[in-house]
Amino acid sequence: MASLARLRSPLFRRVPFARALQTSADTTQLQDQPSDAKPFTVKLHDETFHGYKTDTPSLEVEVSKDMLIGMYKKMNSCFCHLAIGQEAVSVGMHSAMTWDDLLITSYRCHPFAVLRGGTVKGVISELLGRQDGMSNGKGGSMHIFTPRFFGGNGIVGAQVPLGAGLALAQQYHGKKNATFTMYGDGAANQGQVFESFNMAKLWNLPCVFVCENNKYGMGTSAERSSANTQYYTRGDSIPGIQANGMDIIACYQAAKFAREWVNADKGPLLLEYVTYRYGGHSMSDPGTTYRTRDEVQRMRSTQDPIRALQRYIEEWGLASEEELKQFDKDAKAEVEASVEEAKKSPEPSMVDFWTDIYYKGTEPPFMRGREREEVHYY
Numbered sequence: 001m002a003s004l005a006r007l008r009s010p011l012f013r014r015v016p017f018a019r020a021l022q023t024s025a026d027t028t029q030l031q032d033q034p035s036d037a038k039p040f041t042v043k044l045h046d047e048t049f050h051g052y053k054t055d056t057p058s059l060e061v062e063v064s065k066d067m068l069i070g071m072y073k074k075m076n077s078c079f080c081h082l083a084i085g086q087e088a089v090s091v092g093m094h095s096a097m098t099w100d101d102l103l104i105t106s107y108r109c110h111p112f113a114v115l116r117g118g119t120v121k122g123v124i125s126e127l128l129g130r131q132d133g134m135s136n137g138k139g140g141s142m143h144i145f146t147p148r149f150f151g152g153n154g155i156v157g158a159q160v161p162l163g164a165g166l167a168l169a170q171q172y173h174g175k176k177n178a179t180f181t182m183y184g185d186g187a188a189n190q191g192q193v194f195e196s197f198n199m200a201k202l203w204n205l206p207c208v209f210v211c212e213n214n215k216y217g218m219g220t221s222a223e224r225s226s227a228n229t230q231y232y233t234r235g236d237s238i239p240g241i242q243a244n245g246m247d248i249i250a251c252y253q254a255a256k257f258a259r260e261w262v263n264a265d266k267g268p269l270l271l272e273y274v275t276y277r278y279g280g281h282s283m284s285d286p287g288t289t290y291r292t293r294d295e296v297q298r299m300r301s302t303q304d305p306i307r308a309l310q311r312y313i314e315e316w317g318l319a320s321e322e323e324l325k326q327f328d329k330d331a332k333a334e335v336e337a338s339v340e341e342a343k344k345s346p347e348p349s350m351v352d353f354w355t356d357i358y359y360k361g362t363e364p365p366f367m368r369g370r371e372r373e374e375v376h377y378y
Helices: 002-012 065-075 087-096 110-115 120-127 159-172 191-202 248-263 293-302 305-315 321-344 350-354
Strands: 040-043 049-052 060-063 102-104 179-184 207-213 240-244 269-274 366-368 375-377
Touching (some): 065 305, 087 248, 179 248, 191 207, 248 269
Parallel strands (some): 102 179, 207 269
Antiparallel strands (some): 366 375
């Protein structure tokens, strides 16, 4: 019996108590009297951030009326995408970045494409495969780019080493900017992710590795796929921050902290946003076969990031309910107009399919197609 007890004891060892991260969308409190003319201070919940081998960001955040209203407008412009419920992450991060910072992500990319220099029309045209699309109708939903946004990448986890390469280029050119390299919890166990961590730490790259943990990798919960679901601790010698991904002010503050970290030559940082997606993994996934409808509805009704920001704005006297409703109407009108414009755009011609394979001016004399007889001469 003693031998049996020794064998079984590791399975029933006590787990040290860990504080739960606060993931409610609306726990931020006013510290100062809000003002239309100057910034004021708000305080995040005490458990908004957890740290690994580093201090956490300050819980006191300086915001302004223009900043919060601008965030609200951008969150309502995150249209027709499969990141519904995760709007605080994209808009919060963007609000803390400069135009010279770089960002690369996976295929859940539509809000970033608009925020980082694209247009609603450009994204919808790309979804429809039209020439006015941001990739001229040839990239589709998963491959959309701007001069400061490097996609939109379809292979799970493959964008992470590319992001490390972007950070290396910034370091090589002596630029004091950050590269935000995003991936999801579903990609967190990819070998190339850990290889990128190692190289970034070895070379002290200005790279923020951002794990957008929406709890499900396709149809598999994080608990079923990962032995360690504290993704911000998985960088080995790279420090990490875990942040509330449902509160946009927390998302902003975490990204601001991360940007300042890498620009201070402290090397890479892991940043995990704990968030939630309301929809399925893709258009073919109803999102209810691996979780209950009650779970989704509970998150929608109690932790919606857009409604939380709306409550902040109204309760702090920054805008009225009628003004916010008008912002919503304006966003819907912009999307509807963009859809109609995108429909009028022509589809790519056959000649267009031979372009954008090589950087302009570096093409070979000719390119073969699907069959031996199909040859295009440049």
